[in-house]
Amino acid sequence: MADPILYGPGFSTYVRTARLALEEKGVRYKLEEFDFLKGMPAEQVARHPFSKVPAFEHDGLRLYETCAIGRYVDEAFDGPDLQPKDPRQRARMTQIFSILDSYTYGPVIGKCFIQRVVTPTLGAQPDEAVIEAALPEARKCMEVLDDLLDGQAFLAGDALSLADLHLIPIYAYFSVTPEGESILKDKAALQRWWQGVRVRSSVQATQPQLG
Ligand SMILES: N[C@@H](CCC(=O)N[C@@H](CS)C(=O)NCC(=O)O)C(=O)O
Structure with a gap:
């Protein structure tokens, strides 16, 4: 299975949240950075219809919205649980x-x-x-x-x-x-x-x- 890809600049708070989830789980991933302060690149607009970051890709799954990405990372990969059971x-x-x-x-x-x-x-x-x-x-x-x-x-x-x-x-x-x-x-x-x-x-x- 290929490593997941996270699209967005490391300075974005939402990108950082998704990275924190990947790091806490110990998942190897690729960060594809670009600077949207100079305009959102067309490729990102194609990934994210609301023209935001991050977007995420894993094994044919394409996702945007950080809550969804975090939950997927927690549930699809081994590592410490990032959601309470209670x-x-x-x-x-x-x-x-x-x-x-x-x-x-x-x-x-x-x-x-x-x-x-x-x-x-x-x-x-x-x-x-x-x-x-x-x-x-x-x-x-x-x-x-x-x-x-x-x-x-x-x-x-x-x-x-x-x-x-x-x-x-x-x-x-x-x-x-x-x-x-x-x-x-x-x-x-x-x-x-x-x-x-x-x-x-x-x-x-x-x-x-x-x-
Ligand atoms: N609801 C989105 C919000 C993402 C968001 O607002 N990202 C900001 C950066 S931290 C963004 O893309 N800003 C670019 C813009 O508004 O042009 C999520 O949860 O991922």
Whole structure:
């Protein structure tokens, strides 16, 4: 069976989540990178009708949407389980996917991180109004995640799951912005979680290169 192929740049949070799943499972894979900041390549638009990254291919299966890719990688390959068996913890994992996709990514990455960190690398000034407007939602998301994490080692219980792999790239980027630093400084559960996950070899092996 051929190694899976993941299409998308290593600096993308969603690409990193899919890579983290592959790394945690110990799956050999090929990363086909391109820089969509200069326009989404036509080949990727052909793989992903919504013109996003990542896309994934394995043995005739073509997939897009990071939750689907993560679940497939967990279920199709040997290695440590990345989804809890317990229905309550599994529901918590799915809830966290939705919180991150529906409410967190937009303000935290799409607005705050892109304006504060990516826009200057493209030679433009951050739009302070866009950042300011994103902060109440970003703050609320971090409060909710901190509450959900309180009292347990990982987001969906006492073992690492795909929920943690979805948050890691978002947290990593947000924490390097001054706004993130300020919002996260009193989020004790999130900070403790981050100190635990940041040293994992999967996290070290997928450090993004920006700029
Ligand atoms: N729902 C998608 C979201 C993927 C997504 O938003 N990816 C971002 C990069 S992290 C992207 O492709 N952005 C390019 C664009 O919007 O033009 C998933 O779960 O994979």
